[in-house]
Structures are given as C-alpha cells and as structure tokens.
Amino acid sequence: MDYYSLLFYFFAVLAVGSTVVVVFSRNIIYAAFALMFTFLGVAALYILLLADFVAIVQVMVYVGGILVLLVFGVMLTKNITNVDFGGKSMNGFPASLIVGVIMGTLILLVTRTLWFRSDVPLVPENTTKTIGELMLTSYVFPFEVAAVLLLVAVMGSAMIARRS
Amino acid sequence: MNFLPVSLEHFLVVSAILFSMGLLAVITRRNTILVLMGVELILNSANINFIAFSRYGQGSLDGHVAALFVIILAAAEAAVALAIVLHIYKTYNTVNADEVNRLKE
Numbered sequence: 001m002d003y004y005s006l007l008f009y010f011f012a013v014l015a016v017g018s019t020v021v022v023v024f025s026r027n028i029i030y031a032a033f034a035l036m037f038t039f040l041g042v043a044a045l046y047i048l049l050l051a052d053f054v055a056i057v058q059v060m061v062y063v064g065g066i067l068v069l070l071v072f073g074v075m076l077t078k079n080i081t082n083v084d085f086g087g088k089s090m091n092g093f094p095a096s097l098i099v100g101v102i103m104g105t106l107i108l109l110v111t112r113t114l115w116f117r118s119d120v121p122l123v124p125e126n127t128t129k130t131i132g133e134l135m136l137t138s139y140v141f142p143f144e145v146a147a148v149l150l151l152v153a154v155m156g157s158a159m160i161a162r163r164s
Numbered sequence: 165m166n167f168l169p170v171s172l173e174h175f176l177v178v179s180a181i182l183f184s185m186g187l188l189a190v191i192t193r194r195n196t197i198l199v200l201m202g203v204e205l206i207l208n209s210a211n212i213n214f215i216a217f218s219r220y221g222q223g224s225l226d227g228h229v230a231a232l233f234v235i236i237l238a239a240a241e242a243a244v245a246l247a248i249v250l251h252i253y254k255t256y257n258t259v260n261a262d263e264v265n266r267l268k269e
Binding site: 028042069 | 180
C-alpha cells in the first residue's frame with residue numbers, strides 16, 4: 001500500500017468518523033468541534049485530488065468562518081435553564097432506516113457505474129492561476145452575481161438579526 | 165484486509181456517506197443549529213463530488229470553480245440562517261424546530 005492510499009484512508013476515516021459524531025453526539029459543542037475535523041478531513045481529500053486552492057478556501061471559509069459563526073450561534077442561543085442541550089433527536093428509527101436505504105443505493109450506484117475516466121497522471125500543479133482565469137472569463141457573470149449575493153446576504157442578515 | 169488502489173469510486177463513496185449523514189442530521193435533529201450543520205455536510209459532499217470528477221475527468225478545472233461557488237453560497241446561507249435562528253430565539257426563547265409553530269405573535 002502506497003502513501004497516497006494510506007493518506008486517503010486516514011483522512012476518509014477522519015472525515016466520516018467525525019461526521020458520525022456530529023450526527024449522534026448528545027452535546028452540541030462536541031458536534032461543532034467534530035464538524036471542524038470533518039471540514040479538515042474534507043480539505044485533505046481536496047489536496048489528495050490535486051485541488052490546492054479549493055482546499056485552502058475550504059479551510060479559510062469553513063473552519064475560519066462558518067464554524068466560528070455556528071459556535072457563536074450555539075453560544076447566543078444557549079438556554080441556561082434548559083437541561084436538554086440540543087442533543088435530542090426525533091424519529092430516530094424510521095429516519096435511520098430511510099437514510100440507510102438511500103446510502104446503500106448511492107454506494108451501490110457509485111460502485112456499479114462504469115465511469116468515464118482519463119488516466120491523468122498524479123502530477124501536482126498550481127491551480128490558482130487557471131481558476132482565476134476561468135473566474136474572469138467563462139464564469140464572470142456567476143462571479144459578479146456571487147458578489148451581489150454576498151452583499152445582499154450581509155445586509156439581510158444584519159437587518160434580520162438586529163434588535164428591533 | 166486487502167485495500168483497492170484509490171480511485172474515483174473511493175471519493176464518491178466517502179461523499180455518499182457524508183451526504184447520508186448530513187441528511188440524517190437534517191431529519192432527526194431538533195436543534196436548528198444542528199440542522200444547519202447537516203446542511204453544511206451535504207454541501208461538502210457535493211463539493212467532494214465536483215472535485216473528484218474534475219480530477220478524474222478531462223483535465224479542465226470547471227469543477228473547482230463550481231465547488232468555489234458552492235462554498236460562497238454556503239457562507240451566505242450560514243450567515244442568513246444564523247440571523248434567522250437568533251431572531252427565532254429572541255421571539256420563542258427556543259431554537260428547537262418543532263416548537264416553532266406560530267407565524268405571528
């Protein structure tokens with residue numbers, strides 16, 4: 001077994017294992033911290049897929065932004081008098097059954113399908129320049145729409161969350 | 165234990181497991197913030213698919229750009245959703261999704 005497979009299995013087990021903690025943990029803070037390890041594992045999978053720029057953006061935006069936001073949300077909505085700390089689940093058995101069927105179907109489909117694949121050699125290259133060129137040529141309209149969307153999201157969330 | 169050499173299917177299977185777990189969190193969790201975490205898991209699994217198909221495809225980086233747009237949307241969605249959750253908490257004094265059942269005061 002080469003280093004690539006070893007690293008893949010390590011980070012895949014890290015991501016999937018911490019995802020299980022996110023879903024089944026009784027404590028919402030533990031779930032938030034497990035989510036951090038999921039994001040880091042997924043970023044490592046991006047690096048194994050030669051997507052260096054996306055991996056860095058994943059770490060910066062998810063771990064540095066979204067996760068901090070979620071933890072702030074937990075802290076601001078924590079009800080001290082409430083013994084139940086958000087750990088309770090509903091409809092556990094039927095939901096697990098349905099989701100298990102969906103997961104089995106997906107894995108079966110994924111492993112049985114004969115995917116197109118090219119034998120691209122495992123040569124790491126810097127993807128930032130190409131992504132930048134794509135963003136400002138082929139994808140310039142979605143790029144601008146995303147900029148406007150972020151502005152709208154900032155203004156909208158500030159308006160919704162302010163004390164009225 | 166005999167491991168196969170890592171290929172496209174391995175990443176797709178990891179993505180399928182992450183998607184199912186995110187779906188389970190969205191369905192079963194009562195706390196709205198945990199539901200949001202499930203949504204983030206689902207978006208991450210979609211991103212793994214984008215990057216994996218981009219890696220094993222014809223060598224273009226369009227999948228990377230799609231993944232970046234997904235990350236942008238996830239950030240905007242998390243900000244707006246947490247603002248709504250804070251407002252719900254101020255109004256109802258709870259963030260459990262099944263106890264929020266009135267449209268007006």
